[in-house]
Amino acid sequence: MGTGKLLGLGLTALKSNFSQLEHPYKLTFSITYGCQSRCLTCNIWQIKPKGELSLQEIQEFAHKNPYFRWLEITGGEPFLRSDIVEVIRAFKETSKGLYIVTMPTNSLSNHEMIIGKIRQVLEMGIPRLSITLSLDGYRELHDKIRGIPGNFDKVMDMYKRLAELRKQYPGLFVVFGYTMSKFNQGLFEKTYQSVKELFPEVTYNNFHLNVAQISDSYYQNGELDIRPDRKELSTEVESIVRKRHFELGAIPIVEGAFLKKLVDYIKTGESPIKSRSLDASLFMDSYGNVYPSIMWGRIVGNIRNTDFDLMPIWKNADAEEVRKLIKDGKEPNSWTACEAYQSLVGSIGNLL
């Protein structure tokens, strides 16, 4: 079952190298802007969301757009949405080949509840579920950046529980999501060692790196001074990349390519390759607004205005204009995992 869906995802990604796709295969969906963190790098936690999409509306959207093979759920904190299992089920039941679901968590909600919900998602039979545990530093540093005393210990407890759950469900993958900013510059190794002391089996490959990004539309952090020094950061990332071990498989290969290009992005400040926004993928916020990507705050439509059918938005003049901007190399610079993976697999020469 999983092999067929992986093949479907792989063939669609391959096809995106040669032609414009009829439908996107990846949806990045912020299911809520609610968040209990108090991060120094992001202002989402200050939003008091109102009027977010209801479960019924999401079910309608999933029903009318059954082509997503990759669902990246984000927030806010996704587990603050009590119907998160039903949201994922809506896509699982309607999609013709959903292969992978990814989700981050700040580990601040009740852990029994989170594990219970993850177990329910795993029981649906989606071949791959990847949970990213946000972790930006060793104990004192993480708690300071995230603004919540005790958060580091909660992340460690969450990891322990998920590692246990993985013994029953090999389709479950767990990584630490490390966001690099001026607050933790030069401190990755100390963070890594603090985790390794508790869990000796953890390797550098268990850390997923991202650079803190500025976005008025998503993080709403335009006024924050969070950027690390480029030169120091590129040296730090290069050193981490060297310590990773080689892993076979499509996802580790794409991850390796992402990191190499991340160094280029840090050095130049420019996107290393053109994105596949509004071709392979899109970003949708919790109000149904559709954007080219998570970092590009240009709304091209809202699914509430199209009876939850994405295609009228996909084919409208705004979407066409965005595609032309991308073609002409005029899209805003960024390099985040949310967008980079489909750009890499849609530009296969960059993987080799």
Ligand code: SF4
């Ligand atoms: S970075 Fe994530 S956890 Fe932190 S405030 Fe923003 S949404 Fe919440």
